[in-house]
Amino acid sequence: MSTTAALSQTQDTEEGAIQPAKPAREEGELPQSKRAIWIRVVIATVAVAVLMFPMYWMLRTALGSQTELSNLPVSLIPQDWTWSNFVQPWRDYPFARWMTNSIVIAVVSVILTLAINLSAGYAFAKLNFPFRDLIFLLIISTLMVPVQVIMIPQFQIVIDLNLLNSNWGVILPRLAEAFGLFMARQFFLSMPDELIEAAKIDGAGPFRTFFQIILPLSKPLIASLIIFTFMWRWNEFIWPLIVLTDSSAYTLPVGLQFLIAQFGQDYGALLAMTLLSILPMLLVFGIFQKYFVAGVATSGLK
Amino acid sequence: MTKAAKVERWAGLVLASPALLVFTVFMFVPLVLTFWYSLNSYSGFGDLEFVGLENYTTIVSDSTFWRAAINTVVFTAVTVPMGIALGLGAALLVNRWMPGRGLFRGLFYVPVVISGVASGVIFLRLFDPLVGILNQLANSLGLPSVDWQGDERAAMVSIIVVSTWQSIGFGMVVYLAALQGIPREVYEAGTVDGAVGWKRLRHITWPLVAPTTFFLVVYAIIQSFQVFDSVYVLTRGGPGNATTFLVQYAYEEGFNQRRQGYAAAIGVIIYVVVLIFTVLQWRLSRTRDEV
Numbered sequence: 001m002s003t004t005a006a007l008s009q010t011q012d013t014e015e016g017a018i019q020p021a022k023p024a025r026e027e028g029e030l031p032q033s034k035r036a037i038w039i040r041v042v043i044a045t046v047a048v049a050v051l052m053f054p055m056y057w058m059l060r061t062a063l064g065s066q067t068e069l070s071n072l073p074v075s076l077i078p079q080d081w082t083w084s085n086f087v088q089p090w091r092d093y094p095f096a097r098w099m100t101n102s103i104v105i106a107v108v109s110v111i112l113t114l115a116i117n118l119s120a121g122y123a124f125a126k127l128n129f130p131f132r133d134l135i136f137l138l139i140i141s142t143l144m145v146p147v148q149v150i151m152i153p154q155f156q157i158v159i160d161l162n163l164l165n166s167n168w169g170v171i172l173p174r175l176a177e178a179f180g181l182f183m184a185r186q187f188f189l190s191m192p193d194e195l196i197e198a199a200k201i202d203g204a205g206p207f208r209t210f211f212q213i214i215l216p217l218s219k220p221l222i223a224s225l226i227i228f229t230f231m232w233r234w235n236e237f238i239w240p241l242i243v244l245t246d247s248s249a250y251t252l253p254v255g256l257q258f259l260i261a262q263f264g265q266d267y268g269a270l271l272a273m274t275l276l277s278i279l280p281m282l283l284v285f286g287i288f289q290k291y292f293v294a295g296v297a298t299s300g301l302k
Numbered sequence: 303m304t305k306a307a308k309v310e311r312w313a314g315l316v317l318a319s320p321a322l323l324v325f326t327v328f329m330f331v332p333l334v335l336t337f338w339y340s341l342n343s344y345s346g347f348g349d350l351e352f353v354g355l356e357n358y359t360t361i362v363s364d365s366t367f368w369r370a371a372i373n374t375v376v377f378t379a380v381t382v383p384m385g386i387a388l389g390l391g392a393a394l395l396v397n398r399w400m401p402g403r404g405l406f407r408g409l410f411y412v413p414v415v416i417s418g419v420a421s422g423v424i425f426l427r428l429f430d431p432l433v434g435i436l437n438q439l440a441n442s443l444g445l446p447s448v449d450w451q452g453d454e455r456a457a458m459v460s461i462i463v464v465s466t467w468q469s470i471g472f473g474m475v476v477y478l479a480a481l482q483g484i485p486r487e488v489y490e491a492g493t494v495d496g497a498v499g500w501k502r503l504r505h506i507t508w509p510l511v512a513p514t515t516f517f518l519v520v521y522a523i524i525q526s527f528q529v530f531d532s533v534y535v536l537t538r539g540g541p542g543n544a545t546t547f548l549v550q551y552a553y554e555e556g557f558n559q560r561r562q563g564y565a566a567a568i569g570v571i572i573y574v575v576v577l578i579f580t581v582l583q584w585r586l587s588r589t590r591d592e593v
Contacts, residue, residue, distance in 0.1 A: 037400050044395045048409045051467065054424045055412065057435060061427055073438045120321035128307070129314030135322065142329050144580045146528045148549045149569040152562050153335030154328065156346070176329035181321060200306070206313035235417035237531040238549070242557060253419035257535060260423065267427045274423045278416050285415045289408050292415070292475075 062086070062272035069268055085272035089259065094248055095273060098255035101167060102234060103280070105251060109171050109233040110226050113180055117225060118218065121184025122210055126196060136185070143178040147239055155242055169243040170251070174233065180225050187221040188214070223291045227284070234281050252277040336573070339566035346562050357567035367568070369543045370551040377458070377547065378526040381465050385522055386515060388466065389473015394503070396474070397481045407478070411471035418468070418531025425464045426536055454544035457537045461545050464532045469525075473518055480514035481507070513587070520583040524576050548572055 061069060065082045068074070089095060123129065124136045147154070154173050163169035191214065199209040215222075237253045244250050247258065256277055263270040285292060340357055342350040361367050396406045413421065428434050429450040437447040450456045484507070492498075492506045508515075530549045533539065539546035539554070546554075548568060556565025 032398060040395055040398075040400050041402070044400070044406045047392065047395065048406060051413065051470070052409060054421075054428055054467070057428060058424045069433070073442070074433070074435070116320045116324065119317040123314045123317035127310050127314035127317065129311045129318065132314065132318075135318065138330070139321070139325050142325070142333070144524060144576050145329070145333065145573065146524075146549075146576065148528055148530065148552060149573040149576075150329070150332035150336050151553075152339055152556050152566045152569060153332040155557075156335070157327065157332060172324070173328040175324040176327075178325075206310055210313075210317070231415055235415075235419075237417065237419050237534070238553065241534075242553075253417050253531070256419050256423060260426070260535065265430075265433070267430070267433070270423060271427060274420050278420045281415050281417070282412070285412070286408075289404075289411075292411065 058271045058275055061267050062275050064268055066266065066268055085268040086276070089263075089269045089273050093255070093259065093262070094250075095255065095276070097248055098250045098252050099276075099280075101250065102252040102277075105167050105170050105240075106230050106233040108167070109174065110229045112171065112175055113177070113229045114222065114225055116175060117180035117184045118215070118222070119210070120181055122188050122214060124181075125185045125188035126191075126193075127206060139178050140182055142176075143182060147174070151239065151242060158243055163243070165244055165246040165249040167249075170236075170240050171233075174236070174239065180229065183225065184221060187218065191217070220291075223288065227288050227291050230284060231281065336566050336569050339563050340570045342563045343561075344563045344566075345560045350563070353563070357564050360564065361567060361571070366543055366546070367551060370546045370548050373458070373543075373545060374527060374529075374547045377462065377465075377529065378523055380462050381469070381526055382519060382522045384462075384466050385469040385473050386518055388470045389518065390477050390511070390515075392470055392474035393477035393481055394507075397478060407474070410474050413468050414471040416468070419535050421464055421468055422532040422535025425460065425467075425532070429460045429536070451537065452541055454541060457541060457545050460536060461529075461533055464536060465526070465529060468532070469522065473522075476514055476518055477511060480511045484510050516586065517583070520579050523579050527572060527575055 060076070060078055061074075062085050063078045063081050063083075064074070065080060065084070068079055124132060158164060158169045158173065161169075161172075163172065195213065196209055199213050204212070235253065236251070237257075240251045240254050241257070244254055247255075250258065256274060259270055259273055339350070341352060341354060343353045343356070344350045392410050396403055396410070400406075416424075428436055431437060431447060431449050431451060434450070436450070440447060448456050450460050488506060488510070489502065492502055497505050528549055529547050530553070533545055533547060533550055537545045539550050549572065552565045552568040552572070555561045555568065
């Protein structure tokens, strides 16, 4: 229920955020002195430098040769660049396979999550059907149930469905996530009923209304759902770790965890693979950055 | 009933049914089964053996469980306030216009989008007792090396550092939304009364973002009761049980020791804790709205 609270408290900003982002309200800001601005720039630069240092060190280690890295102290800037850390593990381990698994799982999860949450969110928000509110209450009461609580029986269910070591074993159980459904319903609730009434008068049935009128107006919602689902499924660890026991079925986080034991002190190769595993996510973040921020602001979640 | 209403009923059921199906199979059934398993002894194979509340009575006298519970509480008590303070600090820093504001915001948020496993590996290198840069730095300052993996307290500190690193950006973004909601007039009125700088933060901003702080505190508590990924990579719960947290312990019992009934009982306990905080937040936010 904590998202309810989050939403109720961000309600005033909500509409602005989920509809195309308002231009930054520069005009509404207090005037600030030049000196104050520069002090903030300096502090922010230092803070970001500290925060980003681990990222830089990953890059630096990934590009360093083994001899250079074993020479203490390791210099801050690589002396000679080497790509061998990328080449060798890529050749020796099914890294490409893991990446494919991760991509397939993330993309299929996004598509199914979108389909399920958009349609159910609309039904719960705007259509009348028996037990609607009771069912929604049941679903929303699981909003804060972490997968760790139900992982034991869920594992048994996956075995019974014969989905162990398959992408579907990772994808299907995680579709039962109330967050997206909740977000979709909130979004559709804020749509005016007149819009649907008008479509009805024009003779459109509920399905046509949904597909031709409602969905085209839901782009901000769709963008948020895509981004968050992709991020969560891409980064997910404990569930794939349980379901995927065969090394060719691993996703990137599970494979990475496996490589730690393989590489031991060979950090160059390990961090090269770490870098490769987060690169797609960083790319998605770089492109959709403003939706990430708008999405968090809207939902107040994750 | 009119024909249109009938059509709407059907449409509603059809559109809601995929969600209903996945929630039934993968949420409601497992949730009920978790409670059922916790009353049984089960190895994952063969039959369940009903043992009543035995798993729970064993937990009460299980020193490892209590260690994991205390670790989780300590971890929560340190990371939550730290995450809040740093998140608010970052938000205040990049809230108003400045050169490169978008870039700063984006960089603060980068650790949030990285997987817990990748973060764990990145920090594994930094905290390495032999070749890690943190010990190199300590040595060059004339300080002794810290055994980040062998020393109990140091291992806990390393987990706290990674978790905080991952959470600052989230707090920042949520606080940014709250700060944007504070009307300029409030600050202007405050300036007339001499509320600038620290005073403005204490007497205007902090009270006005209190609902957000409250949300973040509860949310962070719930999150920290689920910490697993970076711990699994960084310390595996060690040395000894120094960084074993509740989820880690449930995973270990359920999937390595194959005591699934016992692990389910730990799951039920995590569920109850999360539920308490969820209800607490819901109740308090309601009373607040009524005021």
